[in-house]
Amino acid sequence: MTEDYKGRIGNLIRDARKHRGLTQQQLAERLATSQSAVNRIEKGHQNLSLEMLARIGAALDSEIVALGAGPVHLRVSGPTTLSGSIDVKTSKNAGVALLCASLLNRGRTTLRSVARIEEVNRLLEVLSSLGVQTRWINADNDLEIVPPKELDLSRIDEDAARRTRSIIMFLGPLLHRSEAFDLPYAGGCNLGTRTVEPHMSALRPFGLEVKATDGSYHARVNPVIEPTRPIVLTERGDTVTENALMAAALHPGTTIIRNASSNYMVQDLCFFLQKLGVDVDGVGTTTLTVTGRSEIDVDVDYAPSEDPIEAMSLLAAAIVTESEITIRRVPIEFLEIELATLEEMGFRYQLSEEYLARNERTRLVDITTKPGPLHAPLDKIHPMPFPGLNIDNLPFFAVIAAVATGQTLLHDWVYENRAIYLVELNKLGGDVKLLDPHRVMIEGPTHWSGAEVVCPPALRPAVVILLAMLASKGTSVLRSTYVIHRGYEDLAERLNQLGANIEPFRDI
Ligand SMILES: CC(=O)N[C@H]1[C@@H](OP(=O)(O)OP(=O)(O)OC[C@H]2O[C@@H](n3ccc(=O)[nH]c3=O)[C@H](O)[C@@H]2O)O[C@H](CO)[C@@H](O)[C@@H]1O
Numbered sequence: 001m002t003e004d005y006k007g008r009i010g011n012l013i014r015d016a017r018k019h020r021g022l023t024q025q026q027l028a029e030r031l032a033t034s035q036s037a038v039n040r041i042e043k044g045h046q047n048l049s050l051e052m053l054a055r056i057g058a059a060l061d062s063e064i065v066a067l068g069a070g071p072v073h074l075r076v077s078g079p080t081t082l083s084g085s086i087d088v089k090t091s092k093n094a095g096v097a098l099l100c101a102s103l104l105n106r107g108r109t110t111l112r113s114v115a116r117i118e119e120v121n122r123l124l125e126v127l128s129s130l131g132v133q134t135r136w137i138n139a140d141n142d143l144e145i146v147p148p149k150e151l152d153l154s155r156i157d158e159d160a161a162r163r164t165r166s167i168i169m170f171l172g173p174l175l176h177r178s179e180a181f182d183l184p185y186a187g188g189c190n191l192g193t194r195t196v197e198p199h200m201s202a203l204r205p206f207g208l209e210v211k212a213t214d215g216s217y218h219a220r221v222n223p224v225i226e227p228t229r230p231i232v233l234t235e236r237g238d239t240v241t242e243n244a245l246m247a248a249a250l251h252p253g254t255t256i257i258r259n260a261s262s263n264y265m266v267q268d269l270c271f272f273l274q275k276l277g278v279d280v281d282g283v284g285t286t287t288l289t290v291t292g293r294s295e296i297d298v299d300v301d302y303a304p305s306e307d308p309i310e311a312m313s314l315l316a317a318a319i320v321t322e323s324e325i326t327i328r329r330v331p332i333e334f335l336e337i338e339l340a341t342l343e344e345m346g347f348r349y350q351l352s353e354e355y356l357a358r359n360e361r362t363r364l365v366d367i368t369t370k371p372g373p374l375h376a377p378l379d380k381i382h383p384m385p386f387p388g389l390n391i392d393n394l395p396f397f398a399v400i401a402a403v404a405t406g407q408t409l410l411h412d413w414v415y416e417n418r419a420i421y422l423v424e425l426n427k428l429g430g431d432v433k434l435l436d437p438h439r440v441m442i443e444g445p446t447h448w449s450g451a452e453v454v455c456p457p458a459l460r461p462a463v464v465i466l467l468a469m470l471a472s473k474g475t476s477v478l479r480s481t482y483v484i485h486r487g488y489e490d491l492a493e494r495l496n497q498l499g500a501n502i503e504p505f506r507d508i
């Protein structure tokens, strides 16, 4: 244990020294000691006095010792070539939608192979604070959810709720269970202004009025108000569509939702609602017709489908490390535009026959990547609502464009603030220019070299940096990786199984 402690301190010192661009000899000079002493310290073979630790900290301008269990960091040694096969896990976005939708059901909800990620953990904490019993029932990540007779909304776990944006999807189910309740403001990735007004206008026809004050949404419901005409969404947003669907599911009449998102998580929610006995027509289109029920009380079992964004992340991992890997269980319908764009850039791959996901609806394939040179696409790359290129997949094109020859323009018209994080790739040797808050120009190919980077406060850009680190020569450190764990289960460990060298650590 003591030895392990010394080794960890040694690693921290080595990383901090490399980050400062110093050799062992140069650090030794600053400490008035020998290079071999620094070498012993970094290898964990040296007892260190507190005074020496303080001097090392001062010499490296880095706090080596921090008290308490701090955030998890990742140390990546590269460059890496990956090989082997990996299964795509079920999606974060269906997972959170289904957890919210479980509030519609008075019976037991069993969800199969739910991604065990922080975003799900936060919602489970919120659900238990309301009196819902939640339990992982086996090692396959099957989750059982049993609601109490009455939800206790006064005891909501505010800290957990504030850490996830998905809490906004409690509005749709809860408006049928209580005429007055409060929810903390929604959190989530820091991507610029993310409005909640579309949610309010989608739910107003069900009698919901929301006042936002003191960090909370104060919801009031007038139960005599019900939709009298189609609900037209002003934005084709995913969670807003889900909120409208959930409100409609417990409305014993027919609701038409126009300009609905037909994205993957919305489809999973529709399939789940159908299993609850709710009539949903138009799944996969932008007009959903829902005939709800005044009460839902069934024991339901549902298996959400695989995550197209995780599949894209793994494709990007293979491309940036020039590796041949097989990515299994890819929901192909939600990755077709991405693959077509990659093909235009010269990417080659093999597809297996299609097979069905466990929900018996979503089509899956296995993709084997073939390493080879890529070139920049002729046109800019920009996202669109499904069936366009997924907005959450756009950041992965930054790291892919960085290994392609030529200039690629990425246009993120949706988020005010996500493109800016892609400039972090420059710390690893990338050539990414921010043209304006929505546009980056990326020039490749890139000779990656290791560096220390603090995770940007956004899930996908953080993973993009991690993937570039896999391809970078030398040691890299990615600091404070909670944001990655929001959306990916054991990503580092699973990449290590493909041959990556990623070591999680904490400050001591
Ligand atoms: C839990 C979940 O499922 N999260 C996803 C969901 O978040 P979510 O549904 O919360 O997305 P937002 O409501 O934040 O919408 C994303 C952004 O797009 C804008 N917007 C959206 C649709 C549209 O037709 N026009 C428009 O301008 C919104 O104003 C906002 O700035 O959708 C986002 C966009 O696909 C994804 O990044 C998130 O991973």
Ligand SMILES: C=C(OP(=O)(O)O)C(=O)O
Binding pocket: 165, 166, 188, 189, 191, 392, 459, 460, 487
């Ligand atoms: C933006 C994302 O998620 P969220 O809506 O959970 O912030 C994402 O998944 O990239």
